[in-house]
Amino acid sequence: MxxxxxxxxxxxxxxxxxxxxxxxxxxxxxxxxxxxxxxxxxxxxxxxxxxxxxxxxxxxxxxxxxxxxxxxxxxxxxxxxxxxxxxxxxxxxxxxxxxxxxxxxxxxxxxxxxxxxxxxxxxxxxxxxxxxxxxxxxxxxxxxxxxxxxxxxxxxxxxxxxxxxxxxxxxxxxxxxxxxxxxxxxxxxxxxxxxxxxxxxxxxxxxxxxxxxxxxxxxxxxxxIDRLDKARLTPRVRGLIVRMLPDGDPPRAAVADALCMSERTLQRRLQDEGVSYQELVDGTRKALASDYLVKGEMALGQVAFMLGFGDQSAFTRACQRWFNKSPKQVRQGV
Known part of the structure; x- marks a missing residue:
């Protein structure tokens, strides 16, 4: 990780x-x-x-x-x-x-x-x-x-x-x-x-x-900071994931294509930085979920959409796994 x-x-x-x-x-x-x-x-x-x-x-x-x-x-x-x-x-x-x-x-x-x-x-x-x-x-x-x-x-x-x-x-x-x-x-x-x-x-x-x-x-x-980001692949991949999430699970192939590299190269370079592609997707979703829910500016359904979940029940299950709480409980600080 x-x-x-x-x-x-x-x-x-x-x-x-x-x-x-x-x-x-x-x-x-x-x-x-x-x-x-x-x-x-x-x-x-x-x-x-x-x-x-x-x-x-x-x-x-x-x-x-x-x-x-x-x-x-x-x-x-x-x-x-x-x-x-x-x-x-x-x-x-x-x-x-x-x-x-x-x-x-x-x-x-x-x-x-x-x-x-x-x-x-x-x-x-x-x-x-x-x-x-x-x-x-x-x-x-x-x-x-x-x-x-x-x-x-x-x-x-x-x-x-x-x-x-x-x-x-x-x-x-x-x-x-x-x-x-x-x-x-x-x-x-x-x-x-x-x-x-x-x-x-x-x-x-x-x-x-x-x-x-x-x-x-x-x-x-x-x-x-720009040089720091360019030297490491992880922040660039995370940025692409954030942009692609509203369309659903970001395909690894699409991210690799956006970075002008093969999927195998993407996987190897992320591994060199101590993280897998799926861990980045899940970690990015979790961080965004926490931010969106605490700020309280979007309805729960909109948060689920922005995170690429097909329905709110999938988002609820993810919150239970991440925070051991429902989205509503995270928002209320329970």
Whole structure:
């Protein structure tokens, strides 16, 4: 099954963190099955399970469950590679975070962020991490949140204390490391991970704002993502599947023909990327179903049609298989 990936520059940030606290990263990375030479290329990609396995090894070797927050006063902007410059030249912190969300795939397609208003003011930067076969360890999520917060502090050239920080995982035995690193009220066992930024922090102008450089950096980010997509077949196949679904099950032969290759070549190249054609069809349908049902903009029959099901009963059976719920229950959040 295809897994989302993360760039080598992010792993280099983890390596640097371990070095800064006196741990030898090399045996840790090797124990996790990651060749240290592989991520010297900041654009080399690593599967989601490799990151989860790495954090499990780091936690075991260090004996410190809060190891993800060690050396939390160091921003390490190079961890974000080109994305860091794209954020830094934005006019405000809000604009920087919106660019971060837009171009996050430069660093990882295993993480998804959103900026959501809070009824009490300010906005939440929400984090979702897509795992593979392994559960995503809490340390991986904590490291992501503190890294992003510290880069925000760095580009703002001032301390930023979130109005609140939420974690999905239960409260650990000690929260001193969390309080020291994040500097705001902590909430554990939440529905989603996130940082709550004040309206004042979001609206504050950034000292390195530069419209000309910002335009240049955004163009570089767009070009990088385009190259990333063209280098891998899976996103192109998924895009064709989405376009063909309203006409029913997309035939593999039709997709291969659209890509100017034989079915055998299509099958082999997808296999090289760790996914089969049928898994892509089913996974694309599932993702679209979740999106359409949660948004609630289409009737259930229309959703079934858009996903290529001949009738609504087939769509209902698919939802039971995907979500263990009916389409109506998914829509209602039951």
């Amino acid at each position: 295809e897994q989302p990936t993360t760039a080598g520059s992010w792993l280099q940030g983890i390596w640097n963190m371990l070095s800064s606290i006196g741990l030898d990263p090399q045996p840790i990375f090797r124990q996790a099955g990651i060749d240290p030479d592989a991520f010297r290329d900041p654009h080399e990609r690593f599967q989601s399970d490799q990151l989860s396995r790495l954090w499990n090894v780091i936690t075991d070797v260090s004996g410190d469950e809060a190891i993800s927050l060690a050396a939390s006063d160091q921003p390490r902007p190079a961890t974000l590679d080109l994305l860091g410059y794209t954020m830094m030249t934005a006019p405000t912190m809000e604009a920087a975070l919106l660019r971060f969300i837009r171009y996050i795939r430069v660093i990882s397609d295993a993480t998804a962020f959103s900026l959501e208003p809070d009824a009490s003011g300010g906005q939440w930067l929400r984090l979702t991490v897509a795992g593979g076969e392994l559960p995503v360890p809490r340390q991986r999520c904590e490291f992501i949140l503190i890294t992003i917060l510290n880069i925000c502090r760095w580009i703002a050239s001032k301390p930023i204390a979130p109005l609140a920080i939420e974690f999905v995982h239960p409260e650990p035995g000690s929260t001193r490391a969390h309080a020291r690193a994040f500097g705001g009220p902590l909430r554990f066992g939440a529905e989603r991970n996130g940082l709550w930024f004040s309206a004042e922090d979001l609206a504050a102008p950034l000292p390195a704002s530069n419209p000309q450089l910002a335009e240049l950096h955004e163009r570089f980010a767009v070009e990088f």
